[in-house]
Amino acid sequence: xxxxxxxxxxxxxxxxxxxxxxxxxxxxxxxxxxxxxxxxxxxxxxxxxxxxxxxxxxxxxxxxxxxxxxxxxxxxxxxxxxxxxxxxxxxxxxxxxxxxxxxxxxxxxxxxxxxxxxxxxxxxxxxxxxxxxxxxxxxxxxxxxxxxxxxxxxxxxxxxxxxxxxxxxxxxxxxxxxxxxxxxxxxxxxxxxxxxxxxxxxxxxxxxxxxxxxxxxxxxxxxxxxxxxxxxxxxxxxxxxxxxxxxxxxxxxxxxxxxxxxxxxxxxxxxxxxxxxxxxxxxxxxxxxxxxxxxxxxxxxxxxxxxxxxxxxxxxxxxxxxxxxxxxxxxxxxxxxxxxxxxxxxxxxxxxxxxxxxxxxxxxxxxxxxxxxxxxxxxxxxxxxxxxxxxxxxxxxxxxxxxxxxxxxxxxxxxxxxxxxxxxxxx
RNA sequence: GGAGGCGUCGCCUAGUCCGGUCUAUGGCGCCCGCCUGCUAAGCGGGUUUGGGUCUUAAAGCCCAUCGCGGGUUCAAAUCCCGCCGCCUCCGCCA
Numbered sequence: 229x230x231x232x233x234x235x236x237x238x239x240x241x242x243x244x245x246x247x248x249x250x251x252x253x254x255x256x257x258x259x260x261x262x263x264x265x266x267x268x269x270x271x272x273x274x275x276x277x278x279x280x281x282x283x284x285x286x287x288x289x290x291x292x293x294x295x296x297x298x299x300x301x302x303x304x305x306x307x308x309x310x311x312x313x314x315x316x317x318x319x320x321x322x323x324x325x326x327x328x329x330x331x332x333x334x335x336x337x338x339x340x341x342x343x344x345x346x347x348x349x350x351x352x353x354x355x356x357x358x359x360x361x362x363x364x365x366x367x368x369x370x371x372x373x374x375x376x377x378x379x380x381x382x383x384x385x386x387x388x389x390x391x392x393x394x395x396x397x398x399x400x401x402x403x404x405x406x407x408x409x410x411x412x413x414x415x416x417x418x419x420x421x422x423x424x425x426x427x428x429x430x431x432x433x434x435x436x437x438x439x440x441x442x443x444x445x446x447x448x449x450x451x452x453x454x455x456x457x458x459x460x461x462x463x464x465x466x467x468x469x470x471x472x473x474x475x476x477x478x479x480x481x482x483x484x485x486x487x488x489x490x491x492x493x494x495x496x497x498x499x500x501x502x503x504x505x506x507x508x509x510x511x512x513x514x515x516x517x518x519x520x521x522x523x524x525x526x527x528x529x530x531x532x533x534x535x536x537x538x539x540x541x542x543x544x545x546x547x548x549x550x551x552x553x554x555x556x557x558x559x560x561x562x563x564x565x566x567x568x569x570x571x572x573x574x575x576x577x578x579x580x581x582x583x584x585x586x587x588x589x590x591x592x593x594x595x596x597x598x599x600x601x602x603x604x605x606x607x608x609x610x611x612x613x614x615x616x617x618x619x620x621x622x623x624x625x626x627x628x629x630x631x632x633x634x635x636x637x638x639x640x641x642x643x644x645x646x647x648x649x650x651x652x653x654x655x
Numbered sequence: 656g657g658a659g660g661c662g663u664c665g666c667c668u669a670g671u672c673c674g675g676u677c678u679a680u681g682g683c684g685c686c687c688g689c690c691u692g693c694u695a696a697g698c699g700g701g702u703u704u705g706g707g708u709c710u711u712a713a714a715g716c717c718c719a720u721c722g723c724g725g726g727u728u729c730a731a732a733u734c735c736c737g738c739c740g741c742c743u744c745c746g747c748c749a
Contacts, residue, residue: 270707274718281718284730288675302729471704605704 229589230330232263245333248340248551259326266319273312280305331439331556332586335523338551338560345550346563352534353543355567356627363631367570368622369501372398374633374653377625378502389499390491390506394618397651401637402509402618404644406484409511409536409616413482416532418513423462423485426453431465434591436557436583443492459483460612463514468591471605475598478517478525482615485510501622503575508618515611516593519585522609526582529613530562533578536615539640542623543567545574557583566623577620580613 235242239256246253283302290298339347358365372378377398383391394402410420432438432454437445446455456462463483472479487510491497498504513532517525530546537544549561558581565574585607588594594605628636635651642649 267707270718274707277719278717280729285675287729299729304729306729 229586230259230327230333231585231589232259232327234333235259235327235330236263242330242333244336245551246330248334248338249331249554250342250552251331255326255330259323259330262319262323262326266316266323269312269316269319273309273316276305276312277309280309328590331554332436332559332584334551334554335560335582337548338554339548340552341550342552343550345552346547347550349546349548349562351543351545352537353541353567355543355569358569361631365569365626365629366633367501368625371625371629371633371635372501372621374655375625375635375651376654377401377651378621380501387506390504392502392505394621396654397645397648398621400645400648401621401624401641401651404641405540405616405620405624406509406511407644408539408641410482410484412532412536412539413480413511413513413615416480418480418482420482420484421459421463421466423456423459423466423483425456425459425462425486425488426451427456427461427465428453431468431591432456432461434468435461435464435587436555436590437461439556441555444490446488446490455488456485457489458487458510458612459485459512460514463512463612464587464591464593464610467516467593469593471594471596472516472608474516474518474595474608478515478521480516481514483510483512483514485512487617503619503622505618510617511615513580513613513615516588516608517611518595518598519607519609522582522584522611525609525611526560526562526580529580529611530564533564533580533613533615537564537566537578540620540624540638541640542620542627544577549579555581557581557586559584559586566620567627568623569626575619575622577617577623578614581611583610583612585609 230242235256239260242256243253246256280302283298283305287295287298287302339345366374369378369380373380375398376396377394379393379395383393386393414420426448429438429452432445437457445457447453448455454461460483462485463481466481467479486507488507489505491504491506494504502508513529515525515529534544534546544564544566547563547565549558549563554561561579561581563576563580564578566577567573568575587610588607593608593610595608597604597606624638625635628638630636630650633653637645637649637651
């Protein structure tokens with residue numbers, strides 16, 4: 229949901245944002261017109277309603293002679309009020325409908341353009357030179373199968389394409405990775421949370437996931453519930469319809485959940501292995517903070533992601549995602565992409581978004597306005613960022629493999645695997 | 656799955672049977688002021704939220720808001736219907 233006040237006072241900023249995203253600029257004027265209509269029809273309704281209330285009060289104390297006349301008058305007014313109220317409501321629906329089509333206003337520094345127009349901010353760590361080491365790296369599927377870590381055949385047998393079993397050291401590796409992420413988050417002051425993975429429509433809508441990409445989301449029609457694609461959804465809904473206290477700093481949560489994605493638009497993409505799957509696990513950072521603090525908080529989330537990537541000792545790069553690829557909620561987004569040796573390219577393993585007040589508006593998350601002399605409430609900013617997911621296993625296996633098919637366990641994860649420092653092939 | 660009870664302004668609470676005097680009572684907490692060596696007490700005032708309007712801004716005025724959504728009525732916290740949540744009991748499953 230866009231800030232209507234901003235739209236009224238500074239429509240050019242919103243137009244520029246629409247342009248950067250490659251979205252319809254004309255929508256801005258359509259919303260302005262609808263806003264005008266809504267306010268006019270609301271004023272008309274409220275004026276008439278006030279008249280009706282005043283007159284209605286007289287009925288109670290009217291004398292038997294004046295009562296019939298008053299009743300006739302007020303009856304007619306009641307009719308009018310009813311129809312004016314319907315008008316006002318229709319105008320409001322129209323405004324909401326139009327204004328929710330405008331995605332969050334992008335930060336001016338975000339690169340303009342679409343998916344391929346990202347900017348590379350930095351590359352960290354050097355990819356291994358397997359040729360120099362004298363062997364050809366195996367991909368995560370082959371490594372995973374030989375280690376007895378990933379069972380794709382049985383995943384397909386039981387649940388279909390893009391499902392898998394993590395077994396033995398694979399299961400332990402995922403648990404280790406996620407526990408390590410939770411511990412890092414807790415050390416940084418986050419509250420760990422295990423969230424529901426089924427949410428109501430209004431929460432899913434509030435986070436901005438039911439827009440253009442709603443076919444990515446699993447829906448259970450019998451119960452009208454949605455399966456979340458990330459715990460961000462549940463954590464954004466966590467404080468919905470609340471006034472939160474941010475006087476002691478941001479409220480930070482580390483959500484642990486299963487994540488479900490239909491991958492409807494990606495037939496044929498990443499069909500091999502566990503890079504793109506229907507179900508995986510993730511530890512997600514989520515922060516509620518004051519609008520003035522959101523940009524700094526975004527940088528902090530990114531830094532925590534990089535801290536976690538350093539722990540698993542994987543080369544990666546950081547990209548500044550272009551405006552057209554932000555999704556509806558984000559004003560700015562940074563992805564960390566890990567080096568995948570057998571693909572010879574970087575693949576997304578984290579993503580952090582500054583959603584400013586966009587989600588908070590839709591989910592009604594506010595704080596007491598801390599500014600001097602202001603007594604009302606105002607919307608907060610929400611941000612999220614990935615701390616670890618199942619997909620990281622791909623990068624860990626491939627980057628730390630040995631010529632014999634064994635895989636070295638990153639130091640930081642060893643304590644979480646009972647001290648195990650190397651995964652050895654079982655076949 | 657079945658039966659019953661409850662849901663009022665941060666918390667507690669009056670009001671609901673029998674519609675208008677509810678502009679929602681009172682207490683606690685909180686805020687401001689007065690008074691007082693200090694503190695406490697006492698006294699006075701304020702204290703739901705959202706929107707509209709006016710204004711540089713504030714104040715003011717108006718509308719909505721008694722779990723949510725409909726309905727009846729000139730008029731709904733109050734009457735009717737549906738839903739949600741919590742509690743108690745019964746049944747079923749683990």
